[in-house]
Amino acid sequence: MNKWFTYENFWTRNVLFGVSLFGLIYIRTKLLSFPPHPPEFPDTISMFGIFFFVYCSVSAYNHFVVRNLLLKKRYAAYTLATTFVLLTHALIITAVGSFRGMRVNYASELFPSFFILFIGTAVYFIHTWIMQNVVRTKKQLLDKESELFFLKQQISPHFLFNALNNLYGVALAYPAIIADKILELSDLLRYQVESTKKDAVSIEEEMSFVESYINYTNFKSKELHISNKVIGNVEGFSVPPLLFLPLIENAIKYSAETEDSFINIMWSFQNNELQFDIENSYNSLNSEIKGTKVGIENLKKRLQVLYVKHALTSCTDTPNVYKIQLKLWELATNV
Secondary structure, X not given: OOHHHOOOOHHHHHHHHHHHHHHHHHHHHHHOOOOOOOOOOOOHHHHHHHHHHHHHHHHHHHHHHHHHHHXXXXXXXXXXXXXXXXXXXXXXXXXXXXXXXXXXXXHHHHHHHHHHHHHHHHHHHHHHHHHHHHHHHHHHHHHHHHHHHHHHHHHOXXXXXXXXXXXXXXXXXXXXXXXXXXXXXXXXXXXXXXXXXXXXXXXXXXXXXXXXHHHHHHOOOOOOEEEEEEEOOOOOOEEOOOOOHHHHHHHHHHHOOOOOOEEEEEEEEEOXXXXXXXXXXXXXXXXXXXXXXXXXXXXXXXXXXXXXXXEEEEEOOOOOEEEEEEEEEOOEOOO
């Protein structure tokens, strides 16, 4: 389904609510006008304006007060902020009523304002519950798909053929280390299988897997130059498992076509943000590889489904150099 037509989309949800509200108010004031309204009864536009103000104020209250104070257990600050919003809301309603020539009393508006905030908070918790269930369902589906994919990889004849063919080449050229390479392959497969059972893994585990994967697939190449730098403190970060594998696979595949092949990787950690940069050599003119971009598209889809705030960009500004940058925000602080 198009992301614009889902409950999770902020604009779709709120625009539909606004249109529905205006329609209900229009029916009430125009089509169901019997008996006649008193002179001071608001017209359609005025009523919609009142309800729109209430809706916006409650939405702002839920976002800035309930979400940032109540849900984070800052009860003292929440009480003060709620009191301030309640008094301000009643004051505005009183001022608007007086301006329209209606008889209103400030004290009498406190209870309706409190009731509005109470209902708005209840609706917010219902909305949060719905969103959590939507996210949980999508994550469960994604986890099942990922687990099935890697299980298929283990029994796939094509995958086994490539693995055995690689080991056969190692056995012929480097018979002394064949046992070590089998053990390395076993560790890589074990990590793939075990990590897909988790929602997240530590960034240290993921970085270790990336390094092991590069070493396993490129130990025979003396012409490939690889740099792997880390900036900042990596402790405490966690990410979805096997997140960087498609980017690493592409870099290894395309750099193998070039003479002065290289792969430069940089991990930058700052506050609650991770920036992953990878650049590699590639043959921009005579490449024999026909890219399908399936791995990159799957990566984008996975980040979207997991609701991980991210930015994925690529560029080829430098001749024969392909660069990809992946930024991740709001990473978990533990696994």
